Amino acid sequence: MDNEKTGRLICSLRKEMGLTQKQLADMMNISDKAVSKWERGLGCPDVSLLTELADIFGVGTDVLLSGEQKINEKSGGNMRNTVFYRCPVCGETMASSKKFELSCCGRKMSPLAISEADDAHKITIEPVEDELYITLDHEMTKAHYLTFAAYVSADTMTYIKLYPEQDAAFRIRARGSGFLYIGCSEHGLFRYRLR
Numbered sequence: 121m122d123n124e125k126t127g128r129l130i131c132s133l134r135k136e137m138g139l140t141q142k143q144l145a146d147m148m149n150i151s152d153k154a155v156s157k158w159e160r161g162l163g164c165p166d167v168s169l170l171t172e173l174a175d176i177f178g179v180g181t182d183v184l185l186s187g188e189q190k191i192n193e194k195s196g197g198n199m200r201n202t203v204f205y206r207c208p209v210c211g212e213t214m215a216s217s218k219k220f221e222l223s224c225c226g227r228k229m230s231p232l233a234i235s236e237a238d239d240a241h242k243i244t245i246e247p248v249e250d251e252l253y254i255t256l257d258h259e260m261t262k263a264h265y266l267t268f269a270a271y272v273s274a275d276t277m278t279y280i281k282l283y284p285e286q287d288a289a290f291r292i293r294a295r296g297s298g299f300l301y302i303g304c305s306e307h308g309l310f311r312y313r314l315r
Contacts, residue, residue: 124161125187131159133177133189148172180223190221202272204301204309205229213268213303215277232309234301241302241310248291252314254300255289264306271314273298 134144134155141159145152148169157163165173165184174181183189205214209225216222222229237243246253258266265284270277271292280290292300300312 121164121185122187123158123164126164126184127159127161127187129184129187129189130155130165130173130177133179134159137177144176147176199272199274199277202270202277202299202301203231204270204303206232206267206303211267211305215270215279232303234309234311235307237310237312238307241304241307243300243302243312245314250293251291252294253289253291255287256302258288258304260284260286260288264304267303267305268301269303270301271298272301 134141139147140152141155142152145155150169154163154165158165170181170184174184177184179189199217201217203216203219205216205222206212207224207229208227212224214222214224214229219231240258241256244255244257246255254269256266260266260282262284266282266288268282269280269290269292271294273294273296276295276298278292280292282288282290294314297313297315300314302310302312304310
């Protein structure tokens with residue numbers, strides 16, 4: 121931890137929020153002299169205060185420790201470049217139209233790699249009115265199941281959460297061409313092109 125970098129970041133974040141050193145200190149039940157010391161790079165926040173300070177500023181503790189806040193480049197994103205992330209601890213899935221640094225349960229999440237569909241992950245598509253009824257012959261036990269399905273077109277994403285012990289089937293409203301992503305608890309992410 122570089123005290124000077126962290127101090128400059130704390131000062132910048134504090135000013136961004138329109139807080140004085142005294143106001144920040146009062147929020148944390150510490151002295152304004154401690155905040156001044158941090159901002160001048162003469163010391164750093166105690167480990168017991170990092171989480172509270174991060175919450176006040178709306179940043180991660182890793183940002184405070186590194187003294188750097190990485191700003192993503194602005195882009196409109198493209199739904200066809202959707203990236204899926206899965207928490208290695210709780211299994212929750214997140215999606216984004218571009219790559220980000222995400223964390224869940226205190227762990228950094230990596231983008232899921234896309235695999236080619238194998239025999240165990242073949243889909244059957246049946247048109248039903250204005251939707252597609254999609255089924256898979258896949259086990260849905262607590263140990264091995266399909267976790268989600270997402271249909272992504274140029275401007276829309278439909279996300280369906282799947283649970284163990286339910287059918288490996290779902291309905292989506294597919295307009296035009298797009299990609300269907302299916303997450304498997306054991307084998308990762310599979311992508312299918314729908315036309």
